[in-house]
Amino acid sequence: MTKRQIQFLFVIPAVFVAFLLVASLFSILQFSVREHVPGSLVVGGFTLDNFGRVLRPVYASVLRTTMELALSTALLTLVLSYPLAYALARVPSKAIQSLILIISITPLFTGDIVRTYAWLIVLGNNGFVNSTLMALGIIERPLQLMYTQLGVTLALVQYSIPVMVMVLTTAIAHIDRNYEKAAASLGAGPVRVFLKVTLPLSTPGIIAGVITIFAWTLSAFATPQLIGGGKVMMLSNMVYLVGFSSFDFPFAAVLSLIGLVVSIALLVAMNWSSRRVEKMGLH
Amino acid sequence: MMLDSTTCTATAPSVSAKHAVRLDGIGKSFGDVTALRDVWLKINHGEFLTLLGPSGCGKTTLLNMLAGFLTPDTGEVFIGNDCVTEMPPHQRDIGLVFQNYALFPHMSVAENVAFGLKMRKIPREEIRRRVAEALENVRLGAFGDRKPRALSGGQQQRVALARALVIRPRLLLLDESLSALDKNLRSDMQVELKEIQRRVGITTIFVTHDQGEALSLSDRIAVMAHGEIQQLSTPAEMYRSPANSFVASFIGDINQIGGMVERIEGEEALLVLGANNLRLAVPLSRCQGVKAGDGIRLFVRPEHLRLTQEGGQLRGILRARSYQGTHVEAFLDVDGADLVRVRLNRPGLAEALSQGAELGLDIDAAECLVFPQEDKQP
Amino acid sequence: MKAKHKKLLARTGATVLITLILLFVSVPSVVVIMSAFNSTAILSFPPQDLSLRWFERAVTYRDFQRGFINGLIVTAWTSGIALVIGTALAYAIDRFQFRGKDLLETILLSPLVIPHFTIGLGVLMLASQVSMRGSFATVILAQVILVLPFVLRSVYVSLRNLDRRYELAAASLGASPLQVLLRVDLPLLLPGMFGGWLFAAILSFNEFSAALFVTSHATQTLPVAMYTYVREYTDPTMAAISTIFIVTTSITLVLANRFLGLRKVLAIEESK
Ligand SMILES: Nc1ncnc2c1ncn2[C@@H]1O[C@H](COP(=O)(O)OP(=O)(O)OP(=O)(O)O)[C@@H](O)[C@H]1O
Numbered sequence: 022m023t024k025r026q027i028q029f030l031f032v033i034p035a036v037f038v039a040f041l042l043v044a045s046l047f048s049i050l051q052f053s054v055r056e057h058v059p060g061s062l063v064v065g066g067f068t069l070d071n072f073g074r075v076l077r078p079v080y081a082s083v084l085r086t087t088m089e090l091a092l093s094t095a096l097l098t099l100v101l102s103y104p105l106a107y108a109l110a111r112v113p114s115k116a117i118q119s120l121i122l123i124i125s126i127t128p129l130f131t132g133d134i135v136r137t138y139a140w141l142i143v144l145g146n147n148g149f150v151n152s153t154l155m156a157l158g159i160i161e162r163p164l165q166l167m168y169t170q171l172g173v174t175l176a177l178v179q180y181s182i183p184v185m186v187m188v189l190t191t192a193i194a195h196i197d198r199n200y201e202k203a204a205a206s207l208g209a210g211p212v213r214v215f216l217k218v219t220l221p222l223s224t225p226g227i228i229a230g231v232i233t234i235f236a237w238t239l240s241a242f243a244t245p246q247l248i249g250g251g252k253v254m255m256l257s258n259m260v261y262l263v264g265f266s267s268f269d270f271p272f273a274a275v276l277s278l279i280g281l282v283v284s285i286a287l288l289v290a291m292n293w294s295s296r297r298v299e300k301m302g303l304h
Numbered sequence: 305m306m307l308d309s310t311t312c313t314a315t316a317p318s319v320s321a322k323h324a325v326r327l328d329g330i331g332k333s334f335g336d337v338t339a340l341r342d343v344w345l346k347i348n349h350g351e352f353l354t355l356l357g358p359s360g361c362g363k364t365t366l367l368n369m370l371a372g373f374l375t376p377d378t379g380e381v382f383i384g385n386d387c388v389t390e391m392p393p394h395q396r397d398i399g400l401v402f403q404n405y406a407l408f409p410h411m412s413v414a415e416n417v418a419f420g421l422k423m424r425k426i427p428r429e430e431i432r433r434r435v436a437e438a439l440e441n442v443r444l445g446a447f448g449d450r451k452p453r454a455l456s457g458g459q460q461q462r463v464a465l466a467r468a469l470v471i472r473p474r475l476l477l478l479d480e481s482l483s484a485l486d487k488n489l490r491s492d493m494q495v496e497l498k499e500i501q502r503r504v505g506i507t508t509i510f511v512t513h514d515q516g517e518a519l520s521l522s523d524r525i526a527v528m529a530h531g532e533i534q535q536l537s538t539p540a541e542m543y544r545s546p547a548n549s550f551v552a553s554f555i556g557d558i559n560q561i562g563g564m565v566e567r568i569e570g571e572e573a574l575l576v577l578g579a580n581n582l583r584l585a586v587p588l589s590r591c592q593g594v595k596a597g598d599g600i601r602l603f604v605r606p607e608h609l610r611l612t613q614e615g616g617q618l619r620g621i622l623r624a625r626s627y628q629g630t631h632v633e634a635f636l637d638v639d640g641a642d643l644v645r646v647r648l649n650r651p652g653l654a655e656a657l658s659q660g661a662e663l664g665l666d667i668d669a670a671e672c673l674v675f676p677q678e679d680k681q682p
Numbered sequence: 683m684k685a686k687h688k689k690l691l692a693r694t695g696a697t698v699l700i701t702l703i704l705l706f707v708s709v710p711s712v713v714v715i716m717s718a719f720n721s722t723a724i725l726s727f728p729p730q731d732l733s734l735r736w737f738e739r740a741v742t743y744r745d746f747q748r749g750f751i752n753g754l755i756v757t758a759w760t761s762g763i764a765l766v767i768g769t770a771l772a773y774a775i776d777r778f779q780f781r782g783k784d785l786l787e788t789i790l791l792s793p794l795v796i797p798h799f800t801i802g803l804g805v806l807m808l809a810s811q812v813s814m815r816g817s818f819a820t821v822i823l824a825q826v827i828l829v830l831p832f833v834l835r836s837v838y839v840s841l842r843n844l845d846r847r848y849e850l851a852a853a854s855l856g857a858s859p860l861q862v863l864l865r866v867d868l869p870l871l872l873p874g875m876f877g878g879w880l881f882a883a884i885l886s887f888n889e890f891s892a893a894l895f896v897t898s899h900a901t902q903t904l905p906v907a908m909y910t911y912v913r914e915y916t917d918p919t920m921a922a923i924s925t926i927f928i929v930t931t932s933i934t935l936v937l938a939n940r941f942l943g944l945r946k947v948l949a950i951e952e953s954k
């Protein structure tokens with residue numbers, strides 16, 4: 022076998038998968054410009070009308086909710102993940118590190134349904150939070166947590182923490198500890214060292230983390246589907262509704278394309294910002 | 305595989321090759337960087353040859369060509385009678401020891417040593433015997449079952465050596481193999497390496513940028529700079545008669561004094577040196593390509609200068625002294641030269657002198673070297 | 683004395699903060715586990731009596747059983763295929779120069795940012811064009827696309843950390859390129875490959891969003907069956923099966939951490 026043939030052998034299966042992925046995305050594009058024939062799975066002729074429908078208030082409000090949820094989730098996740106990542110990068114004990122790591126990334130691996138179901142019984146009217154608060158006499162009537170943006174956000178934050186922790190830990194571990202030692206030797210207390218040295222030097226990780234979680238949240242489906250219960254709807258839920266309740270695949274395709282475009286835009290933003298940060302000499 | 309037939313098959317057909325290794329006009333560039341430029345080299349059977357030179361001069365590149373990891377752009381490589389220019393590494397029968405040893409972390413010491421034998425499909429029983437013998441040879445008989453990372457640096461070094469030698473290679477290549485060891489261990493390993501090499505009688509090429517190591521180990525040294533061999537000779541010859549000013553200043557400590565050739569008289573060149581126009585007659589055999597009226601640089605080693613209280617050919621101010629155990633070095637400020645380093649074998653004298661004292665220097669003219677002013681300084 | 687006091691206070695504060703955040707992350711799992719042992723069909727806190735009846739129902743429920751089997755089939759194929767393709771590609775990217783390398787890498791890593799529902803819908807539409815809707819092949823394709831980036835990254839990181847001098851040493855000792863690959867590269871890459879495979883297997887078995895789009899009733903995986911169940915019933919059967927998921931996953935993670943080093947598998951950098 023020649024060297025070229027060997028290389029071919031190594032690459033060709035991956036090319037095949039890549040081809041199918043591109044073909045799938047291309048199918049979405051194809052469907053998006055076809056007419057929907059109500060009551061039928063077969064699509065009609067060419068049309069651009071599907072794109073115009075996006076601007077209708079229902080869909081516009083779904084888009085707005087999606088963006089709001091993605092942004093608030095990303096920021097809240099950042100706040101909660103930073104201490105964990107900092108501890109992971111700086112606590113000397115390996116045992117404590119492992120404990121923090123395992124607890125904080127488990128939600129990534131239990132799967133959407135299990136995780137979301139858990140939140141259902143935490144947030145429900147007879148759920149853990151309400152039962153506990155009522156038992157303690159703090160509230161008299163159950164708080165409405167299900168089917169609210171707050172409930173969805175809480176569940177999404179838990180879902181996003183593992184990813185954020187992974188990104189931030191790498192960024193913080195990357196920082197040369199001698200900078201911190203230098204600052205301390207120059208008279209900065211621990212808080213100042215953190216605020217003036219560690220935090221600024223971890224900016225690349227923070228930016229990457231926030232953008233990643235934004236994209237990550239856009240992709241969420243089970244959480245808003247079950248906890249939003251149709252009252253809080255994200256793009257993904259609307260795609261499912263349009264596709265599988267009214268079988269309007271062309272319009273589902275249009276909505277999916279929006280998700281795709283936003284994700285690509287985020288990716289570009291991430292590359293751009295990381296290059297900016299590099300230029301600033303932070304890394 | 306296609307061999308470049310024109311030069312490769314034109315090898316001498318004699319049964320035993322005259323040289324263990326022959327490089328014929330090797331050249332290699334990486335993009336704009338010329339790593340090797342027209343290198344010619346012949347290495348004798350059983351010889352210990354050291355490649356010495358500053359970082360980036362092409363030592364590793366040369367070694368990689370011998371090992372088969374790189375193919376030269378021009379020229380041919382011969383090992384024994386075989387032209388190996390295009391031969392892949394695994395067919396070359398070459399022992400290789402790296403700076404960080406590269407012992408396979410997933411194999412035990414014995415498995416590491418056995419690896420090359422397994423590749424050669426040698427019977428189990430013989431492998432076992434030869435591995436034991438090889439480990440015994442480097443005094444690690446009891447360590448066969450350990451993993452490499454459970455060994456000290458010196459021990460890992462010896463395993464790497466055993467692994468390379470057990471396949472009975474035609475050639476042993478060592479790239480900075482001792483540089484990762486600390487100073488004491490390093491000199492122990494130097495002695496041991498040399499001893500094993502002599503016992504096995506294997507042709508060895510050793511790369512280092514430590515000149516002390518080169519001087520003490522080698523049968524011959526090749527000093528390289530900018531991808532070229534500057535000089536190839538025995539350590540003693542290299543020290544006493546460097547071929548050019550680069551080699552002179554690269555090997556050992558040496559002082560430089562600027563001046564010019566006044567005239568040539570018989571077998572001697574008459575020089576005018578320094579700011580005080582000192583006149584000195586140097587044997588022509590110690591001068592390289594100079595003629596009357598040329599600007600020159602005079603090179604003289606610290607041990608060829610004698611300090612005197614009164615008189616002396618040069619005069620200078622004592623600026624510093626440094627105690628070296630076996631001797632003392634004194635640094636004199638002499639007009640027309642950088643600080644001149646003098647080696648004093650009688651420490652008592654130096655201590656008697658106070659800093660700032662004006663002293664004289666006598667030069668042993670027969671040991672000086674003279675190179676033209678514009679001699680290339682790589 | 684005062685500085686010491688301050689330090690102690692800061693440490694306590696940090697510990698409390700970290701504990702609270704970890705509680706937030708883990709409370710839902712704990713609550714699920716608690717309610718799985720509840721004897722009544724109505725959830726209540728704290729549970730009245732302890733019982734294992736919901737576990738019994740969970741493991742005997744037909745749809746869960748079928749989902750479990752389907753999930754195993756899909757996961758086995760998905761993780762196996764992703765491992766082979768991902769390892770080969772990681773090796774090719776690290777070692778070979780070929781045209782379109784960057785493009786290929788970008789396309790195959792893109793599922794990390796493209797929403798799963800988009801990929802699910804796309805694969806569904808592609809499959810329906812060739813009349814393969816709901817088939818195992820379609821489900822496996824969607825999952826391979828989703829998990830491939832993880833295998834690729836994991837193997838690629840181990841390849842980068844592999845000292846090339848091991849290969850040179852092996853070659854100089856007489857190993858042919860194929861022998862170098864099999865006897866030196868492969869054993870040294872094995873932990874990375876195993877990590878990537880494990881990652882792929884867990885993600886694939888638990889993946890829901892894309893699976894919901896591409897599976898049919900005959901091929902539905904366990905998470906899809908569970909979704910259907912939540913929509914129809916409210917009894918703690920779900921809590922029981924979730925408990926099984928959570929416990930299995932946690933044990934796997936602890937073992938992976940013990941034997942592989944989670945940081946390495948997840949490509950999180952060690953602090954210097
Ligand atoms: N693969 C490569 N690609 C590009 N340039 C290279 C490559 N290998 C070597 N070079 C260049 O060729 C020159 C010689 O390199 P080489 O490694 O042979 O030096 P060396 O004498 O071994 O140096 P050192 O003592 O630092 O190991 C250097 O300028 C180096 O930068």
Ligand SMILES: [Mg+2]
Nearest residue numbers: 363364365479
């Ligand atoms: Mg080198």
